[in-house]
Amino acid sequence: MVDTAWLERHGVSRFLARKYVVNGWLERVNRGVFRRPVPNATTSGAIDWKTCLLSMQHMMGYDIHVGGTTALTQQGYDHYLRLGSSAPVGVYGNTTPNWLSKLSLNAPIVTRSTSLFVDTSVGLAKNNINDENALPWDWTLKMSAPERAVMEVMDELPDHESFHNLDRVFESLTTLRPRILSALLHSCKKIKVKRLFFVFADRHDHPWRKRLDPAEFNLGSGDRALVKGGKIHPRYRIMVPGEFVTAETRDGA
Template sequence: MAERKDKKLKSVLDHLPPGFYADSRWLTACGVSRSSIADYAQGGWLRHVAHGLYQRPGTASGSAPHDWRVLVLSMQVLMGHPMHVGGMTALQLLGHRHYLSLGSEGPVFLYAARFPAWLDKTVVDAPLNLRKTSLFGGMDIGLDADPATTAGAGSREWWDWKLRLSSPERAILEALDELPGEESFHAIDVVFQSLVSLRPRRQTALLAACRSVKVKRLFLVFAARHRHSWFKHLDLNAIDLGKGDRSLVKGGKLHPAYRITVPADLVIESRDVDHGG
């Protein structure tokens, strides 16, 4: 019996690098009983993090203690939770976010249809903003893997693990959905300056799938303001912009083309708007 337990422990450690996380469901799928999980935690092989969540002691190679990326990689790759990193967090990881709050770590935006209860009680090095995937009706359109992600080394190629995250085309729409509460118009405006290589076909598909009229109109406001070359290749006929005027900020100005109230400095004259369709 002891030999069998030792083999199971070795199997767990072979598949769980130092610093990575595993939930009770994953451990049970590895053949570890609940009593054995408690024994492993008592013996120091696992650290109890929250109800139903454990961490192998140590630090993943190349990461800081409590690195949120290690937790997310554990959820995506090991535990199989269908979730992704999106919004401003994805844009930052992809090198598009140059405007950062001074003196504080920005929140991490995570998206899923549902999240495990223990995620709210997990302590990592950045606040986690949990969002549902309802903006695109739960569709996985526009998701990529971060080629720069490094997850540390182990007996298998852990460094090849990639964070599943939104492409720039999806991430900017997720970020716009946070206006005006969790993001600022200035931060979005600065990010838009760097979005010179958006793929118009993918962007059109995402705008067509997006369920928020607010987000779609805001995207076109910023796109018209920055006039990147891809803008004229968008198929606006495929995008439902709804009807009627929309008010987003008090004391703002109604955009003449896209009929949404935004800060006055974002509004250009309608004769200057040059878009495709």
């Protein structure tokens, strides 16, 4: 898939693009978006969201990545996350085009900015998604590594994600890399996310937790309200559901 801007950069004017559509050399997907005609296309017309995002990353040059819940799901941490091909896809970027939300894709797109981190490239990886739904053309899809993705999900708490679901996912994050976590925590702009990270990290006490000292990071000062009817965490001074205080494990530091 390509858009009008890409075509014009390669010498194909809007008028010429219309001629290509008339002659069957291009297919108009939506206003300003085209692709080569697809042989034996299904009648549904729905486009695989991976094909769309790969085209945006590799062809059109948009600085976007798959993040949050979607990145965790695609990397195998999906036991307690929303399942199914039609689950919302989290796309992070500051220059997402207007036409993205208007495409007929096989999953809805939810866009987010990359403002959570000072260094917008920290914690990103390219992933081939080794499952039965292999990526087209053997291209790699840029997405958040698990270390970044879990912090992006924390930024969604409590309005767009569940403490319970994230808690069960965090239980399986036994192999996170302390070096990447440290870089992300230093780059993270939100005190809320950094405090929540250590709440979950102390609760599950994975081996990598001992490599991170909360005192090395700016966790701010004063109490922070987050959920109604919760309790203030005694160490990290943020209001969380009661079970995250009463059932907390020993400090992993």
